[in-house]
Amino acid sequence: MTLVTRFLNINGVPYTRTQYPLGNAFALTIHKTQSLGLDNIAIALDSSIFGAGQAYTGLSRAKEMSGVHISHLDSSAFIVDQNAVKEYERLQEVWQHNEVRFGR
Numbered sequence: 103m104t105l106v107t108r109f110l111n112i113n114g115v116p117y118t119r120t121q122y123p124l125g126n127a128f129a130l131t132i133h134k135t136q137s138l139g140l141d142n143i144a145i146a147l148d149s150s151i152f153g154a155g156q157a158y159t160g161l162s163r164a165k166e167m168s169g170v171h172i173s174h175l176d177s178s179a180f181i182v183d184q185n186a187v188k189e190y191e192r193l194q195e196v197w198q199h200n201e202v203r204f205g206r
Contacts, residue, residue, distance in 0.1 A: 132160045140164055144171040147179035154183035 110117040132151075135143075136159060143164045151157050157179045164170045 132156050135160070135163045138163055140169070141166075142169040142171070144173055146174040147172055148174040148176040149178050151179040151181065154181045154186070156181070 104123065106121040108119045108121075110119065130138075140163050143160070145160045147157055147160075151160075161170065
């Protein structure tokens, strides 16, 4: 697809007409993309992300990282569930305790 510009002269008045190539595009919310595998995604990781795990869910819809386009990146998009952090820390302690106990 290429940009096409035509130069015209009608009744002594110069005109230009530019034709822009258009393609179909579709937008979905992160919730609507759950369980989908998409070839290409464009995602804004900014303050519009409002729930824990949404950034992960949005990014993980792409089949390959080469198909991901991040239009905005803000650390506020990465919201962590504090209960999940506490559970991770608890499991880390259990693992360390068992590693010492069983000599692994």
